[in-house]
Amino acid sequence: MSNFVYMFDDSNSEKKELLGGKGANLAEMTRIGLPVPYGFTISTDACKSYYDFGKSIHEEMEFQVLEALKILENKTGKQLGDPSNPLLVSVRSGAVHSMPGMMDTVLNLGLNDKTVEGMSKLTKNPRFAYDSYRRFIQMFSDVVFKVDGFYFEQYLEDVRKSKGYHSDPEMTAEDWKEIIVGYKGIVKKHAKRPFPESPKEQLFLSISAVFDSWNNQRAIVYRRLQKIPDHLGTAVNIQSMVFGNMSNTSGTGVAFTRNPSTGESKIYGEYLINAQGEDVVAGVRTPQPIATLQDDMPEVYQQFLETCKLLEKHYRDMQDIEFTVERGELFILQTRNGKRTAQAAIRIAVELVEEQVISKKEAILRVDPDQLNQLLHRRIDDSYERRQLAKGLPASPGAATGHVVFDADEAERFADDGKKVILVRPETTPDDIHGMVASQATITSRGGMTSHAAVVARGMGKACICGCDSIKIDLKIKQFRVGDTVVKQGDIVTIDGSSGDIMLGEIPMIEPQLSSEFQVLLKWADEMRELDVRANADNPEDAKKALEYGAGGIGLCRTEHMFMDAHRIPIVQEMILAETYEERNEALVKLLPLQQEDFEGIFEAMQGHPVTIRLLDPPLHEFLPDKEELLVQVTKLQLEDLNSEELRRKEQLLRKVRQLEESNPMLGHRGCRLGIIYPEIYVMQIKSIFYAMLRSIEKGIDVNPEIMIPLIGHVNELKELRQLVIDTGQQVMEETGVECDYLIGTMIEVPRAALTADQIAQEADFFSFGTNDLTQTTLGYSRDDAESKFLQTYLENKILSDNPFATLDQEGVGKLIDIGVKLGRKTKPRLKTGICGEHGGEKSSIKFCNDVGLDYVSCSPYRVPLARLAAAQANINKVKKQSEFQAQL
Numbered sequence: 019m020s021n022f023v024y025m026f027d028d029s030n031s032e033k034k035e036l037l038g039g040k041g042a043n044l045a046e047m048t049r050i051g052l053p054v055p056y057g058f059t060i061s062t063d064a065c066k067s068y069y070d071f072g073k074s075i076h077e078e079m080e081f082q083v084l085e086a087l088k089i090l091e092n093k094t095g096k097q098l099g100d101p102s103n104p105l106l107v108s109v110r111s112g113a114v115h116s117m118p119g120m121m122d123t124v125l126n127l128g129l130n131d132k133t134v135e136g137m138s139k140l141t142k143n144p145r146f147a148y149d150s151y152r153r154f155i156q157m158f159s160d161v162v163f164k165v166d167g168f169y170f171e172q173y174l175e176d177v178r179k180s181k182g183y184h185s186d187p188e189m190t191a192e193d194w195k196e197i198i199v200g201y202k203g204i205v206k207k208h209a210k211r212p213f214p215e216s217p218k219e220q221l222f223l224s225i226s227a228v229f230d231s232w233n234n235q236r237a238i239v240y241r242r243l244q245k246i247p248d249h250l251g252t253a254v255n256i257q258s259m260v261f262g263n264m265s266n267t268s269g270t271g272v273a274f275t276r277n278p279s280t281g282e283s284k285i286y287g288e289y290l291i292n293a294q295g296e297d298v299v300a301g302v303r304t305p306q307p308i309a310t311l312q313d314d315m316p317e318v319y320q321q322f323l324e325t326c327k328l329l330e331k332h333y334r335d336m337q338d339i340e341f342t343v344e345r346g347e348l349f350i351l352q353t354r355n356g357k358r359t360a361q362a363a364i365r366i367a368v369e370l371v372e373e374q375v376i377s378k379k380e381a382i383l384r385v386d387p388d389q390l391n392q393l394l395h396r397r398i399d400d401s402y403e404r405r406q407l408a409k410g411l412p413a414s415p416g417a418a419t420g421h422v423v424f425d426a427d428e429a430e431r432f433a434d435d436g437k438k439v440i441l442v443r444p445e446t447t448p449d450d451i452h453g454m455v456a457s458q459a460t461i462t463s464r465g466g467m468t469s470h471a472a473v474v475a476r477g478m479g480k481a482c483i484c485g486c487d488s489i490k491i492d493l494k495i496k497q498f499r500v501g502d503t504v505v506k507q508g509d510i511v512t513i514d515g516s517s518g519d520i521m522l523g524e525i526p527m528i529e530p531q532l533s534s535e536f537q538v539l540l541k542w543a544d545e546m547r548e549l550d551v552r553a554n555a556d557n558p559e560d561a562k563k564a565l566e567y568g569a570g571g572i573g574l575c576r577t578e579h580m581f582m583d584a585h586r587i588p589i590v591q592e593m594i595l596a597e598t599y600e601e602r603n604e605a606l607v608k609l610l611p612l613q614q615e616d617f618e619g620i621f622e623a624m625q626g627h628p629v630t631i632r633l634l635d636p637p638l639h640e641f642l643p644d645k646e647e648l649l650v651q652v653t654k655l656q657l658e659d660l661n662s663e664e665l666r667r668k669e670q671l672l673r674k675v676r677q678l679e680e681s682n683p684m685l686g687h688r689g690c691r692l693g694i695i696y697p698e699i700y701v702m703q704i705k706s707i708f709y710a711m712l713r714s715i716e717k718g719i720d721v722n723p724e725i726m727i728p729l730i731g732h733v734n735e736l737k738e739l740r741q742l743v744i745d746t747g748q749q750v751m752e753e754t755g756v757e758c759d760y761l762i763g764t765m766i767e768v769p770r771a772a773l774t775a776d777q778i779a780q781e782a783d784f785f786s787f788g789t790n791d792l793t794q795t796t797l798g799y800s801r802d803d804a805e806s807k808f809l810q811t812y813l814e815n816k817i818l819s820d821n822p823f824a825t826l827d828q829e830g831v832g833k834l835i836d837i838g839v840k841l842g843r844k845t846k847p848r849l850k851t852g853i854c855g856e857h858g859g860e861k862s863s864i865k866f867c868n869d870v871g872l873d874y875v876s877c878s879p880y881r882v883p884l885a886r887l888a889a890a891q892a893n894i895n896k897v898k899k900q901s902e903f904q905a906q907l
Contacts (some may be wrong), residue, residue, distance in 0.1 A: 022064035025089055026057055036061050038253030040112030041352055050195045050332060052350045052712065053326065054521065057107065057257030058086040060225060062114065065251030073221055080234050083225070084218075086256070094258050099217040103140065104133035106150075106259040109224040109779045111231060113252040116354065117240050122161050124224050125294060126154035126259060128217040129173060132359040138191075146264050148194035149275050153294065155201045158220065162227040163209035173200050187292070188377045197718025218554050221256070228254045236451050242813070243455065245820070263294040267315065269343045270294055273308050275326045276336040278358040278476060279415055281365025281535075285309075285326055287339075290559035293761050294342075304485055305466045309690075321348050329353050336366050339731055352802040359476050360389035361533065368535040378542045379894050381762035387861045387888040393536060399526040407511070408500045410461065410486025412518040418458035418481045419512045419524045422505055424496045433457070440511060442498060444491055446471040446591040454478065459513050461520065463498075481515030489520070494708060532883070540568060540883060547866060550874035552628070552884045554854060556580060558619030561629075564879040568886055571628035571722070572620065573876020574854035578634050580616050581609070581641060590641045595674050598696065606702040613703060617710030626720030630786060630854070630876070632765060634701050635728040637688040639678035648672045656677050684794060689729025693739055700739065701746050708750040711758050713786055723760045733777040741783050765854070767791035770837035779845035786876075787835050789855030789863075793822050796831045819900070823856070826863035836870045852876060861888040870893035 024037060026048040034042040041059030048054045062078055075083075091097045096105035106128040108744035111117075129137070129151045137145035159165040174186075177197060183189060189197075203422040205213045215219050231237060232252045241248060262270030273287025288305035291314060312319040320340065325348070329337045342349045358366065367381035377386070398404070398417045420438035422430045432439040433456035441457040443450065445464045454460055454474055459481035462471045466485055475482030491498045496507040505511065505522070552573030553564030557580070561572060581590045586609070591603035620629055652672055655665040680686035693700040694845055704725070711721045730736045740762050751757055763784035766772055768791070775785070794801055799809075801823050812818045826832055835853070840847045852874035857863035859877030864885055867875050869892070877885050 019348050020063060020067070020078070020383075021082070022061055022067065022079050023086045023332075024059050024061060025086060026054065026059070034251055035114055035250070036063065036253075037492050038062060038114055038255075039116055039354055040110060040352060041253045041255050044255060044257070046332075047307075047329075047350060047353060048265060050328075050329075053348060054259045055260050055349055055351065056090060056155065057255060058090060058258070059112065060254040061528045062251040062253050065229050065232060066249075066807075068226070069251075073226075073230065080222070083222075083256075087221075090256070090258060096258075098221070099130075099133060100130040101136040104136050104217075105129055106133075106137075107221070108257050108259055108445050109228065110257070111228045111252050111254045112252050112255045113232070113246075115244065116357070116668040117237060117244075117246070117252075120492050121682060122157070124157050124161055124227075126150045127158070127220050127224060128259075129154045129354070130215040130217065133217070139820075141264065144191035145189075145194065145236055146189050146261070148198065149189070149263065150261070150294070152194050152197045152201055155205065158224070159201075159205045159209060159213065162223050163205065163211075165205060165208045166658045169204045169208060170201055173197070184580075186490065225254050225719075228252060239451055239455075246283075248816075255733065260292075260342045260344045260351075261294060262344065263292050264344055266292055267343070267346045268292055269311075269315075269748075271305070271308065271311070273339050273341070274336060274356045275330045275339070276356075276362070276366055277673070278336070278362050279337075279412070281358065281369070283369060285323065297471065304487065305869060306465070310368065311489070315343060315346065318343050318346065318348050325350060331375075334370070336362075343862070356526060356838065360385070360393050361415065362404070363389055364533065364539050366395075368538050370571050379546065381539065382543055382546065382887065382890050385887060387864075387884040387891070388783060388889060390884045393532060394530055397516070397528060397530055399528045403527050404519060404521055404525070406519050407503060407505075407522050408488045408505040409519045410463075410483040410514055410518045410520070411466060411472075412514075413466075413469070413484040414475040414480060414482035415516040416459070416481035417512065419510060419527075420458040420500075422511055423430075423453075423457075423507055424491070424493055424498075426450040427452035428507075430456040433898065440513060442489075442491065443471070444493075445469060455482070455758060456461070459483075459515060461486060461489070461513060463487055463491055474618060475515075481513055483513055483515060483518050483520060483677035486518070486520065493829055498799060528902050534882070535631030540886050543887045544568070546894055547868075547889035548893050549889040550852075550873065551889060552630070552852070552854075552874050553879045553882050554858075554876055555620070555879060557616060558623045560879050561620045561623035564882060565623065565625075565627070567879055567882040568881045569627075569879065570874070571630075572624060573630050573852055573858070573874060574726075575620065575629060575631045576614065576635070577632060578636055578640075581612055587641065588614060591671070593747050594638050594641060594678070595635060595670060602696070603698060606698060610702050610706050610709075613706035613709045614713070617707055618713055620673065621714040621721045621723075622717075624722075626722055627723045628724055630724040630763075631707055632726045632728050633693060633700050633775070635689045637678065637683045637686055638692070639675060639680070642671060642675050642678070645672070645675045648675060684791070684800065690735045690739055691729065693727070693742070694735065700742060703765050705750055706742050706748040706760075709754075710716055711760070712750065712754045714757040715756055715758060718870065721758065723758075724784060725762050726784075727761060727762070728765045728788070729791070731765055731768045731770045731779060733774065736764050736778055752871070761850075763850075766835075766838050768795045769834055772834040772841075775838040775841035776845045779842040779849055782842070782846075782849070783905065784850035785838060785842055787851070787853040787855070787872075789826060789831060789853050789857045790823065792855070793831050796834060797822060797827065825860055826857040826866055828866050830868055832870075835867075835872075838874065839870055850874075859885050861891070864888040865892040868869055869896060 037059045091105055094105055096103050098105045106126050109124040109127055134147050134151040156170040160167045162832050202213050217225045260266045269289050269291045271289025276283050277286040285308055287308040289311055290303055290305045336356045337353045340352040344772050363385045364671055367384040370376045371378055371381045420440040422442055423432055423439045424442055430452055431440050439457050440459045441453050442461045444676050446464045460471050460475050462484045463486050469484050472482055489498045489500050498505050510524055512521045550570045552571045553569040554574040555561045555564050555572050556576050588741040589608045590603055593602055596602035652668050711723055714721050727736055727739045743762050761783035763782045765786050765788040767788035839851050851872045854876040858875035859881030864875055875885055
């Protein structure tokens with residue numbers, strides 16, 4: 019018989035996969051003696067069983083829940099449904115990984131028309147009891163019956179206005195009784211059933227709702243974003259209630275043991291006096307900073323500080339704590355490792371090492387490499403005058419500019435059209451997650467620093483401003499007003515999530531600077547990684563940026579990008595349009611000094627670090643205008659003047675475009691094939707490299723060039739072009755009288771090259787795996803067609819687990835890389851190998867490269883810090899696994 023239910027004091031606090039993150043933490047906190055309201059957890063196994071039994075709670079599970087309920091009743095001295103001394107419980111979801119998409123909490127479960135009278139007598143506070151009951155009806159109906167909370171809020175507001183009240187605290191017990199009757203009418207109308215009076219029915223309906231929420235749309239979206247497996251399921255936590263809305267000596271709050279935005283070692287959070295449950299994060303009332311609790315309840319504040327220290331010491335990490343104060347008594351409802359910005363994650367990790375709480379290796383493993391992109395976002399240029407339109411709470415750092423939208427679906431539509439948007443809402447809910455993903459930033463008029471919008475935005479690394487109550491939002495006509503200023507949907511605003519400022523229009527941004535803690539962490543990472551990290555850079559500016567971010571060289575310089583300059587394109591087109599070798603050579607002579615100048619700048623920037631230079635790769639037609647556009651232009655010119663010189667030139671271009679047009683350009687006349695048919699193009703490039711090398715040497719600059727031949731599929735291709743490089747280089751060295759060292763290698767990007775790597779290695783000094791094209795040629799996918807036509811469906815239907823152009827396909831493409839490395843090193847044991855596709859900046863792909871023994875990865879300059887950290891993590895985990903394996907022998 020399976021065990022589906024565990025009390026908080028069972029010895030299972032380490033079993034996070036079984037109890038979920040929340041359940042495991044509640045058990046652990048109970049074990050270490052914290053004041054945790056007692057309860058039990060229904061396991062993730064129960065969730066799986068629920069789905070196995072056709073989304074139903076079977077008899078065995080029901081029996082175990084009722085047995086656990088008896089234990090809870092005995093422990094508290096209260097009974098669920100007892101009018102004289104009722105037990106009230108909360109029902110919360112609790113997945114293994116924290117998931118904003120899961121079911122919202124149900125509080126005060128167990129209240130009905132009889133138990134509310136018992137609560138009223140026991141507390142001698144009828145207003146409190148009936149307020150709790152109306153909250154429960156709304157929460158339960160929203161979460162379990164899916165009755166939109168809007169109906170309840172609208173009804174409450176109408177009643178409040180009719181009585182001349184301005185806020186909920188003015189409502190009396192009799193007022194709440196009236197509201198309860200109205201709420202039950204709303205339930206009957208929209209749920210097509212009466213509100214359940216039986217507490218046990220309430221309990222089991224809530225448990226089913228938690229299990230159902232595992233597969234709701236927002237949970238599925240979040241799991242896909244965070245790459246959380248679908249099979250884990252969620253646990254359910256049933257916990258006895260404590261009340262923060264019982265009096266002015268009661269309250270509820272959320273706090274972090276360190277600042278989740280900056281990492282500062284100081285308690286950070288918010289609370290509300292005489293409030294319950296989700297009020298702090300729901301954005302209904304603007305909460306108070308946690309520091310003011312010292313004035314309101316000094317003894318509770320001191321106890322809370324000591325509890326924070328105990329929890330952080332026990333868990334050895336920054337904690338996110340939910341607490342309630344009931345009539346001056348502190349209760350800890352939850353603790354978990356707190357979500358944090360990248361800036362905070364780095365500072366906390368480094369400071370915990372300095373405080374001798376964790377090791378350097380643990381600090382490196384604590385920071386998610388993907389988070390580092392947050393630190394490389396731009397910020398507002400302070401030299402420009404800020405005209406502040408409004409100011410809110412700086413909930414998530416960073417800056418953004420975009421078109422204002424007021425709806426999550428519209429945010430997604432705007433983003434699909436290529437527009438940058440900023441989502442503006444009174445507050446966000448988990449249903450808005452897709453809009454937040456599509457937006458550059460989020461603004462809310464309500465809520466605090468721990469509201470849904472703030473927490474989700476920080477997790478995504480996006481700017482966010484909350485609690486900006488000076489903006490008056492009208493969702494119907496899609497605009498907000500600040501004083502006399504009206505901002506309509508589509509208007510552009512700029513926000514600074516670090517200061518809370520909102521400004522009209524677009525303001526220039528500047529590049530970010532890395533913190534001292536960031537530099538320290540990356541220094542530790544460099545000490546612990548085996549993989550070298552290079553950058554893809556095609557010009558001196560990118561080369562300098564790569565070096566600034568810690569690159570060990572350039573792993574890919576795409577020489578065709580040097581042709582894309584507006585001043586050079588006409589010369590390139592002149593070369594392509596040439597009918598004879600002599601005409602083509604005239605254009606090449608013009609291009610040579612331009613490329614030489616670029617290479618000199620790159621060599622100077624890299625100061626002796628290796629520079630891998632790929633000779634021209636794409637098909638020639640890519641340098642010519644679009645055929646359809648040319649047809650339109652030619653047609654217009656023919657109508658205007660049949661004898662014009664412009665018409666003659668355009669017709670010539672059109673003929674050449676048609677001549678060069680290919681059925682499948684990716685597999686056509688490009689790369690080494692172009693160099694073999696038109697060797698003079700490669701000769702020009704090779705000469706420009708050697709002239710740049712020799713000129714740099716004369717200036718006293720160290721150079722370390724690696725010349726890479728693209729798209730090799732047969733050793734004979736490389737043999738011919740290798741000789742071309744050697745002969746051309748020798749000619750230049752004899753001409754200048756200067757000798758220099760260099761390597762000649764190839765890019766492995768077609769399967770045949772990987773499968774015959776032992777032969778190709780005979781002619782290569784290094785291999786660089788071009789994983790972008792290797793993915794296309796291995797899977798048989800055209801990237802553009804796949805991503806626009808079927809790839810998203812494949813991901814949604816789990817045909818593929820990841821986008822293979824973003825995350826390396828280790829079973830297919832990875833196997834070819836592994837074969838290529840082994841065969842290549844069989845021929846040349848010291849053969850240098852690396853990858854230079856976009857996968858070089860993706861953490862799981864970097865781990866794969868480390869595990870198969872590559873020498874380096876190469877990625878965008880802006881992803882170099884990420885790659886350095888990911889490479890260190892990969893090596894730490896590899897060494898750890900090897901040690902564990904040795905220990906088992």
